[in-house]
Amino acid sequence: MRLKFTKMHGLGNDFVMVDAITQRVKLSPEKIRALGDRHTGIGCDQILVVEAPRNPDVDFRYRIYNADGSEVENCGNGARCFARFVRDRRLTSKDSILVETAAGILQLNVQDRDQVSVDMGAPILEPQEIPFDADIQAETYPLDVGGEVYNVGAVSMGNPHAVLLVEDVDTAPVDALGAAIECHPRFPQKVNVGFLQIEDRTRARLRVFERGVGETRACGTGACAAMVSARLRDLVDEEVQIQLPGGTLTIHWPGPGEPVTMTGPATAVYHGQIVL
Numbered sequence: 001m002r003l004k005f006t007k008m009h010g011l012g013n014d015f016v017m018v019d020a021i022t023q024r025v026k027l028s029p030e031k032i033r034a035l036g037d038r039h040t041g042i043g044c045d046q047i048l049v050v051e052a053p054r055n056p057d058v059d060f061r062y063r064i065y066n067a068d069g070s071e072v073e074n075c076g077n078g079a080r081c082f083a084r085f086v087r088d089r090r091l092t093s094k095d096s097i098l099v100e101t102a103a104g105i106l107q108l109n110v111q112d113r114d115q116v117s118v119d120m121g122a123p124i125l126e127p128q129e130i131p132f133d134a135d136i137q138a139e140t141y142p143l144d145v146g147g148e149v150y151n152v153g154a155v156s157m158g159n160p161h162a163v164l165l166v167e168d169v170d171t172a173p174v175d176a177l178g179a180a181i182e183c184h185p186r187f188p189q190k191v192n193v194g195f196l197q198i199e200d201r202t203r204a205r206l207r208v209f210e211r212g213v214g215e216t217r218a219c220g221t222g223a224c225a226a227m228v229s230a231r232l233r234d235l236v237d238e239e240v241q242i243q244l245p246g247g248t249l250t251i252h253w254p255g256p257g258e259p260v261t262m263t264g265p266a267t268a269v270y271h272g273q274i275v276l
């Protein structure tokens with residue numbers, strides 16, 4: 001199969017974007033892993049496949065795969081890249097785009113200077129729906145990891161996130177602790193793990209160990225989940241600049257029951273073709 005694709009990134013969280021509207025696409029988990037391999041494939045954190053919608057009230061549907069071949073529910077940086085992709089490929093000329101994902105319908109607004117703003121929907125905090133093994137909802141939960149107890153926030157932005165507060169993200173044990181929490185049995189569908197350093201009520205720093213990938217340069221849903229967890233602990237105001245290794249996202253969240261809005265850039269790198 002010859003596949004046309006576009007390589008994109010949102011703050012260094014990188015994607016292979018595939019248009020499955022104007023070309024026939026059939027991707028098995030093995031082919032996804034082959035595309036995502038940084039040595040023998042194109043290399044990326046996630047693969048996004050853009051399809052025609054099943055719901056007539058929306059513009060598109062897209063599916064998201066981690067580089068390890070697993071299909072996931074949501075991807076914040078990917079959503080912004082998706083919006084630019086469908087506009088650049090002239091699949092739509094709309095500034096405001098509705099897209100169906102496995103996590104529900106998202107609204108994307110393309111702004112000036114490469115910025116895209118996404119209504120990410122309201123966060124899910126009910127443990128069973130995250131899913132997370134806990135009897136009642138709480139701001140944080142004690143989590144035993146190899147005999148050491150960490151207080152973690154648990155939030156779903158369609159996909160599951162654990163959020164830990166740290167003094168300094170530069171020295172946080174992101175790889176070792178991230179990998180241990182990713183597969184913790186209390187998160188039955190595994191989890192993305194955010195390490196959050198609060199600077200003041202409007203600025204924070206974040207590193208994310210992503211489920212199915214490892215540490216990435218940025219994670220959009222991770223930034224939204226970190227904002228929600230910090231705000232539930234009354235550590236931040238309703239708009240926060242979250243600085244990730246790849247750059248800064250603006251996250252806005254008034255509070256429980258309200259949607260989270262994420263704003264940041266989306267960048268196309270190159271177009272190519274690959275034979276799989």
Ligand SMILES: N[C@@H](CCC[C@H](N)C(=O)O)C(=O)O
Binds near residue numbers: 046072073075218220
């Ligand atoms: N990079 C993404 C999140 C991608 C999915 C995640 N690894 C998961 O398994 O849930 C983002 O920007 O949100």
